[in-house]
Amino acid sequence: MNEINSIRRERDQMSRKSTRGLRVLLAAGLSLAVAVGAGCGGGNNNNSTSGGGGSAQGKKLTLIAGVKGDEFYITMNCGAQAEAKKEGVSLNFQGPDQFDASLQTPIVNAVAAKKPDAILIAPTDTKAMYAPIKQAESNGSKIVLVDTTLDNASVAVSQIASDNLGGGKTAADTLAKLIGGKGKVFVNNVKPGISTTDLRAKGFQEGAKAAGLQYIGQQYNQDDPAKAASITKAIIAKNPDLKGIFATNLFGAEGTASALKEAGLLGKVKIVGFDAGPKQVRDLKEGLVQALIAQRPAQIGQLGVQQAVAALTDKPVKSKIATGFVSITKDNLSQNQNALYKASC
Amino acid sequence: MSETSTAPQQEPAILEEEPRERVPWWQRFVTGSSTWIGLILVGLIVVFSALEYTSFVSSSNARNIATDAAVLLVLAVGMTYVIITAGIDLSVGAVLVFSGVVAAKLMNSVGGNNWGTILIGLVASLAAGLAWGTLNGFLVAKAKIPALIVTLGTLGMALGAALLITGGVDEREVPTKLIDTIGTGRVFNQVPYLVIIAFSVAIVFGIVLAMTRFGRNTYAIGSNEEAARRAGIAVDRHLIKVYALSGVLAGLAGFMNVARFATTTIGGHNTDNLQAIAAVVIGGTSLFGGIGTVLGSVFGVFIPAVLQNGFVIIGVQPFWQQVAVGAVLIGAVYLDQLRRRSVQNR
Amino acid sequence: MAEPLLEARGIVKNFGRVHALRGANFTVNSGEVVALVGDNGAGKSTLVKTLAGVLAPDAGEILFEGRPVAIHTPLEARALGIETVYQDLALAADLDPAANLFMGREVLRGGVLGKLGFLDKREMHRRADEAFKTLGIGLQDSSAPVANMSGGQRQGVAVSRAVTWASKVVFMDEPTAALGVVQTRHVLDLIRRVREQGLSVVLISHNMPEVFEVADRIEVLRLGERVAQFKTSDTTMEAVVGAMTGAIAQEAA
Secondary structure, three states, rough: OOOHHHHHHHHHHHHHHHHHHHHHHHHHHHHHHHHHHHHHHOOOOOOOOOOOOOOOOOOOEEEOOOOOOOOOHHHHHHHHHHHHHHOOOOOEEOOOOOHHHHEEEEEEHHHHOOOOEEEOOOOOOOOOOOHHHHHHHHHHOOOEEOOOOOOOOOHHOOOEEEEHHHHHHHHHHHHHHHHHOOOEEEEEEOOOOHHHHHHHHHHHHHHHHOOOEEEEEEOOOOHHHHHHHHHHHHHHOOOOOOEEEOOOOOHHHHHHHHHHHHHOOOOEEEEEOOOHHHHHHHHHHOOOHHHHEEEEEEHHHHHHHHHHHHHOOOOOOOOOOOOEEEEEEEEOOOHHHHHHHOOOO | OOOOOOOOOOOOOOOHOOOOOOHHHHHHHOHHHHHEEEEEEHHHHHHHHHHHHHHOOOOOHHHHHHHHHHHHHHHHHHHHHHHHHHOOOOOOHHHHHHHHHHHHHHHHOOOOOOOOHHHHHHHHHHHHHHHHHHHHHHHHOOOOOOHHHHHHHHHHHHHHHHHHHHHOOOOOOOHHHHHHHHHOOOOOEEEEEHHHHHHHHHHHHHHHHHEEHHHHHHHHHHHOOHHHOOOOHHHHHHHHHHHHHHHHHHHHHHHHHHHHHHOOOOOOOOOOOHHHHHHHOOOOOOOOOOOOOOOHHHHHHHHHHHHHHHHHHOOOHHHHHHHHHHHHHHHHHHHHHHHHHHHHHO | OOOOOOOEHHHEEEOOOEEEEEEEEEEOOOOOEEEEEEEOOHHHHHHHHOOOOOOOEEEEEEEEEEEEEOOOOOHHHHOOOOEEEEOOOOOOOOOOOOHHHOOOOEEEEEEHOOOOOOOHHHHHHHHHHHHHOOOOOOOOOOOOHHHHOOOOHHHHHHHHHHHOOOEEEEEEEOOOOOOOOOHHHHHHHHHHHHHOOOEEEEEEEOHHHHHHHHHOOOEEOOOOOOEEEEEEHHHHHHHHHHHHHHOOOOOOO
């Protein structure tokens, strides 16, 4: 009797095990399908085609930002998407989680595998990103560098960026006016090796000297608002007579402003920030930040697509375009609404 | 021997069965914990290939995926050993950065663009990693501080030390010979050196883990540390060696990173530790210790890498990628748990 | 009367303010099964761990074959030929029975590979299967982790390990506590077989019937001291239980 029971038990166990194996396989297949389905369904950036003539019709472009969640790049994408629609090409938007070359490289590699007709990219390092971008170019994609650039830009057909050196100088002049022409000033920078912020800091340093301000140096916040905030607090603790701070990009300006707010130095230490994201505009309205040097990211995106299309249709390409700035203060805010960055298109 | 009919337990008496044949190796392989994860990886590759054949399936794409995963793979091998001992090492990303900084600075101060300089850099990297790893091991084994706390502390110290040495500014001058050969060079113009290094590390240490006394002691300590002690295994010394190994491999990873990107990337590698842990756990290693393989960790490294590559190629909106990668990670580990529980149910 | 194989005199062991052993004595002779009994908290497990090298005594001496020895580590106990089956079995659940058998004593391959530490898994499995067969322990799959086995099988592996390596004494701490009727019977047979092989067995048990079935002598521990010694054939369960609870005190200290 016991023998029969144990045989029965064994058979049950075995059949349970084999259906279990099948069930596991089914579950694996299903979860894969779900994940891929979720992926495929999403994306309002996938295809935007419409009328518009020329042999550029139907070409595929990809825009790779320096970092995903940054309103500067989002606004750039908005401008680029609008232009893409006009030209009848499709534009895909990608970007790494942080402004880091080791995170941007796998994305460039994956995009390169798709062999898009053109890639618009903001390289996160002037040196390290050369190799992956070169590989994409060897695959046949035309490269347009937007915002940041490479030390060796020969791989690109066009470079489009704000005149960051001039922007830095403008920031220095603006800050000089705000603090009454003299006093200690400090730069809250991102990290070395980014062409745009390197130039802005350089321009500011030259401008500050020319304006007779006391430049006490710069520090790097690694594009992290929290780090920017702690740097600001430390600098103020060391230099209680600090008059003004220049933050070279959006995250830096955010962090600097929140630090000043916590320290209760609202308006006492003047900030000039680069970039005009929604939070910075709010800070401007509240008087935390006194001036914002806004770039024209939408225009950069638009020009980027234009130059890419020109390269793809054998029309003349401008190898370097410098876009301009708008200096925004509380007073002229209402007139400059369209210069502000968007959080979504 | 008569069985009492009122016996509360129904298991057959120990006496009555002959010990059966050992299960053949191929059968153990098929039901092994890493096999299912490997199948999931193959499944992903098949799905992406089906969706976007021309872009996904190419030697250059495969090469890129492997190169992008190489550094993490080296970290994951070390992490496998550590987690099998029921420990954890959060400091790997920081040790990576620190070792790269030390190597870059030393190579630049020595000067020259030859193999001698590069060798000095490599030795410096490995030594730096070994130092941090040994410190971790000592604090965990001798001072009896929980590994989570120790390695969190050395994470901060290593990163801080790297920032002190560089003043917060990346070292961006690296001997070009290093970049051209190990960093971006390929063997037979096909397989990148970085990939070869990473896979060599995986193979060597996979064999050590599976087939040597050192590997078996690692499993024993993770499964039951007290039993290992009572069996005469020098547990403290072994733990120090395991954490030292994790450190040395982080040092190697730092050297590979500098070779590839030609800059020390101080601001990066913040999530390397969690990525390595995730890869190891996906690969079937238990956080409670005693179970795991290097092969599984290799699969665990490639699943997120293939996912990210595949999603970008399909054209998924960037933010969806993270959601999907997280969901698939949980799914993969859950399926593995199911399989393991079905084997253990008695 | 020949000198005792293993003798402990005046062992003191404190854990903070808990005086687990207060000058305990213990004697094992060659080729006998001696039961170490006592109520909960009497100090039996602590005494065994001291003699197995897991714990270091605070005071007292240990004599092995007449000479004083120091047993500071499990390795030193093993070197004397003493092996232990602990109450918690001390098995690594994720490893297979052969790996557990050879834990800390792995068989290495010959030649260069051996020097590098490569294991000879086939040889270890072969010897383990032989050991299990000799002791009558049937395992369905000797390459499956011990975690997949029943309590009785795990006990069998732990006992096999101790018996395979021991050359003088095997300590068994409550070996049948978690087992059913059939498996208990089997362990007791195992103990007799071990004695037949010439080893001594120290059996710690709560179970009086078991003790009276296999043990030659009985030593009673109470509150950290030996309070009585009995020859099994000359005594009764009541006498032993009486000594355990303190109703009868035979030994002064």
